Amino acid sequence: MDSPRRGRGRGDRAARAVRATRQLPLAPALIMLFLFFLGPVLWSIYSSFTNAALTGDGAQNPQWVGLDNFRRLFSDPNVTNGIWLTVVFVLGSAVIGQNLLGLAIALLMRGRNRWLRGTVGAIVVSAWVLPEVVSAFIWYAFLGPDGTLNQVLKAFGLGGQDWLYSSPMLAVIIANTWRGTAFSMLVYNAALDDVPADVQEAAELDGATGVRRLWSVILPLIRPSIVTNLMLITLQTLSVFTLIYVMTAGGPGFASSTLPVLMYQQAFKFSEVGYGTAISLLLLAIGAVFSFVYVRVLKPEA
Amino acid sequence: MLSTGIRIACAGAAAALALTACSSSSSSGGSGGKTLKVAYQKFGNEIHVDAHMQKVKEQFEAAHPGVTVKLDPINVAENDYYTKIDLMMGSGSTAPDVVYEDTFLINSDIQAGYLTPLDAYLSAWSDWSQFPDTAKAAARGLDGRTYGVPMGTDTRALYYNKALLTKAGITVPWQPKSWADVLAAAKAIKAADPGVTPLNVYAGKPDGEGSTMQGFEMLLYGTQDTLYDSSSKKWIAPSKGFSDSLQFLKDAYSGGLTLPPQQELDPNVGNVVGGQLLPQDKLAIDLDGSWVTSTWTATGAKPWPEWSSALGEAAMPTQDGGGKGTTSMSGGWTLSVTAKSKNKDLAAQFVELALNKDNSASYDDADGQIAVRDDVAADPAYQNSNPTTAFFTGLVPVTNYRPAYPDYPKVSDAIQVAMEAVITGQSSPADAMKAYTSTLKGIVGSSNVAAGSS
Numbered sequence: 001m002d003s004p005r006r007g008r009g010r011g012d013r014a015a016r017a018v019r020a021t022r023q024l025p026l027a028p029a030l031i032m033l034f035l036f037f038l039g040p041v042l043w044s045i046y047s048s049f050t051n052a053a054l055t056g057d058g059a060q061n062p063q064w065v066g067l068d069n070f071r072r073l074f075s076d077p078n079v080t081n082g083i084w085l086t087v088v089f090v091l092g093s094a095v096i097g098q099n100l101l102g103l104a105i106a107l108l109m110r111g112r113n114r115w116l117r118g119t120v121g122a123i124v125v126s127a128w129v130l131p132e133v134v135s136a137f138i139w140y141a142f143l144g145p146d147g148t149l150n151q152v153l154k155a156f157g158l159g160g161q162d163w164l165y166s167s168p169m170l171a172v173i174i175a176n177t178w179r180g181t182a183f184s185m186l187v188y189n190a191a192l193d194d195v196p197a198d199v200q201e202a203a204e205l206d207g208a209t210g211v212r213r214l215w216s217v218i219l220p221l222i223r224p225s226i227v228t229n230l231m232l233i234t235l236q237t238l239s240v241f242t243l244i245y246v247m248t249a250g251g252p253g254f255a256s257s258t259l260p261v262l263m264y265q266q267a268f269k270f271s272e273v274g275y276g277t278a279i280s281l282l283l284l285a286i287g288a289v290f291s292f293v294y295v296r297v298l299k300p301e302a
Numbered sequence: 303m304l305s306t307g308i309r310i311a312c313a314g315a316a317a318a319l320a321l322t323a324c325s326s327s328s329s330s331g332g333s334g335g336k337t338l339k340v341a342y343q344k345f346g347n348e349i350h351v352d353a354h355m356q357k358v359k360e361q362f363e364a365a366h367p368g369v370t371v372k373l374d375p376i377n378v379a380e381n382d383y384y385t386k387i388d389l390m391m392g393s394g395s396t397a398p399d400v401v402y403e404d405t406f407l408i409n410s411d412i413q414a415g416y417l418t419p420l421d422a423y424l425s426a427w428s429d430w431s432q433f434p435d436t437a438k439a440a441a442r443g444l445d446g447r448t449y450g451v452p453m454g455t456d457t458r459a460l461y462y463n464k465a466l467l468t469k470a471g472i473t474v475p476w477q478p479k480s481w482a483d484v485l486a487a488a489k490a491i492k493a494a495d496p497g498v499t500p501l502n503v504y505a506g507k508p509d510g511e512g513s514t515m516q517g518f519e520m521l522l523y524g525t526q527d528t529l530y531d532s533s534s535k536k537w538i539a540p541s542k543g544f545s546d547s548l549q550f551l552k553d554a555y556s557g558g559l560t561l562p563p564q565q566e567l568d569p570n571v572g573n574v575v576g577g578q579l580l581p582q583d584k585l586a587i588d589l590d591g592s593w594v595t596s597t598w599t600a601t602g603a604k605p606w607p608e609w610s611s612a613l614g615e616a617a618m619p620t621q622d623g624g625g626k627g628t629t630s631m632s633g634g635w636t637l638s639v640t641a642k643s644k645n646k647d648l649a650a651q652f653v654e655l656a657l658n659k660d661n662s663a664s665y666d667d668a669d670g671q672i673a674v675r676d677d678v679a680a681d682p683a684y685q686n687s688n689p690t691t692a693f694f695t696g697l698v699p700v701t702n703y704r705p706a707y708p709d710y711p712k713v714s715d716a717i718q719v720a721m722e723a724v725i726t727g728q729s730s731p732a733d734a735m736k737a738y739t740s741t742l743k744g745i746v747g748s749s750n751v752a753a754g755s756s
């Protein structure tokens with residue numbers, strides 16, 4: 001915060017006073033920030049230790065129940081299942097799906113002519129600019145029992161599919177990959193543009209094949225972008241709710257109830273707000289673990 | 303950069319504050335210019351409450367000059383409706399004055415402090431004596447005070463398509479004597495006409511309390527067991543009746559006798575059954591409520607003049623024909639006044655007007671409800687209003703009521719989870735019952751749970 005000290009003198013205190021008054025106009029903004037941003041966060045931490053509910057006793061006078069919600073959380077098979085599904089969803093649709101597909105598209109687009117790059121980019125990005133609820137509905141309409149895909153399959157005399165019911169996780173992973181790949185593609189496009197051409201030429205002269213060039217030259221050079229991208233899409237994907245809720249509502253049973261969906265169900269369907277917020281803290285912890293792993297393993301600043 | 307962002311945030315926050323200030327329902331003082339907000343559900347084929355409220359609004363505004371009744375038809379499925387009204391009633395700025403409450407949730411909402419006791423108003427209301435004690439008890443809190451006026455009640459039974467049963471070689475009128483009879487008929491229908499759905503039993507989370515009551519409890523209360531033993535004041539789990547009921551669902555669903563689970567787990571399934579499958583002769587037997595016929599009347603969502611000749615009704619048999627031989631479940635909805643209402647007197651007057659003799663009669667008639675007022679029930683016009691009225695009213699002697707304690711909604715959720723796990727094949731009936739038992743102990747406390755028959 002402080003500027004380097006330039007000796008001690010009478011001006012020092014005055015300067016500090018000036019600095020303090022300069023901060024004053026920020027006060028309303030800070031108050032707003034505390035009120036509207038930190039307030040809900042603190043409230044949700046507090047309420048995860050209570051039995052706050054939408055109806056019944058917990059609505060009238062929520063009681064402090066200590067760690068009860070967390071005890072219940074770790075013995076609840078639906079939560080264990082939710083953690084597992086959340087991890088599968090993040091690995092499947094973000095780390096593998098969006099990340100690798102985005103990188104692949106970015107690599108394939110390198111050095112192509114402007115027209116092709118523009119077209120491919122536009123198509124991929126158009127899936128990303130759609131509001132989440134719209135793309136969720138598109139996928140629901142596509143995969144549903146009387147959906148587009150089944151109409152097409154039937155036209156070819158093939159039996160229909162029922163992925164939304166029989167393999168809901170696969171359906172939402174595909175949909176989320178489709179929706180989010182553009183972001184990774186844009187990040188990697190920018191990163192690849194920064195790879196100096198002479199380094200690549202040197203590698204080529206040394207006889208490195210395409211795969212070897214990618215592994216030994218390009219990837220190490222764009223590592224900071226990889227870490228940043230992984231971090232961003234992981235945190236985005238962890239909190240995906242709309243897509244899953246519209247496509248499968250977390251069902252059938254709890255077969256696609258990732259933690260955000262489970263949290264919603266507990267808080268707003270089963271009315272247990274306190275328990276729902278406890279699940280949200282768990283989600284926060286999982287996000288922290290992912291971030292920690294990326295930072296430690298991939299060392300963006302190396 | 304930052305300062306611009308903050309400016310925008312401030313402007314946004316200020317706008318939001320201004321909006322909430324404007325949108326609060328506080329009415330200006332004085333007798334003139336008051337607004338009375340009425341919240342109720344309007345979803346799919348359920349349009350009769352809305353029609354009723356529009357009528358009462360006109361009457362009320364004519365009788366109270368200067369008062370505006372603002373109707374708030376909430377267009378969401380059952381579970382979302384409960385969530386929405388609970389959230390609305392939690393704050394003075396959003397709470398409606400009059401709210402349409404399911405008797406299944408009312409005890410929970412009473413305990414939450416969302417509702418106003420109406421005893422002072424009802425004691426001065428001459429019509430209150432027309433309501434029998436069972437009806438008065440539906441909205442009575444643990445404190446003995448009354449928090450709502452019942453609009454009607456209902457019973458549940460089997461509707462069957464006469465032509466489809468006849469085609470399968472089953473004699474009509476049909477009255478199964480046991481669960482086995484129901485499944486046997488469904489199998490015969492499947493064999494005779496693979497293109498129709500033989501049997502519909504609601505069984506998943508999306509249909510909410512509809513699944514618990516029309517599906518599960520219609521089975522369970524036909525066994526030796528119930529959900530709650532009022533003499534020992536304990537919830538019953540595990541029990542043979544519970545697992546047998548789940549087993550019935552497993553047999554029906556895994557045998558392909560019902561809608562495919564993916565269709566059953568659509569929140570719109572109730573609208574599809576009443577609005578499409580039954581009228582189009584695509585469903586042979588439907589375990590459903592007395593109100594379903596209201597979909598097909600001239601004022602209903604999907605008029606179907608031939609329904610009364612096309613369909614027959616049969617009482618739901620007990621598991622093996624024991625006990626009273628048949629069973630049913632009854633619930634119903636009330637009109638209540640919220641605790642945060644700023645116009646409680648007006649709101650109570652609205653409730654009394656909405657449920658006076660004429661209005662009760664016209665609503666019960668339109669919505670296929672069973673009258674709760676003695677004077678309406680005794681009225682020949684009501685008795686002849688719908689060909690099924692006599693049949694469904696005749697089930698009252700064998701009917702059961704839900705253990706409508708404050709914990710019941712959560713118990714109901716646990717039952718839906720168990721049903722859904724069984725019909726999707728994710729759990730065996732035994733495992734689903736084990737999960738239910740542990741959830742139940744978490745909800746009501748282990749000391750309040752006892753095993754039933756084994």
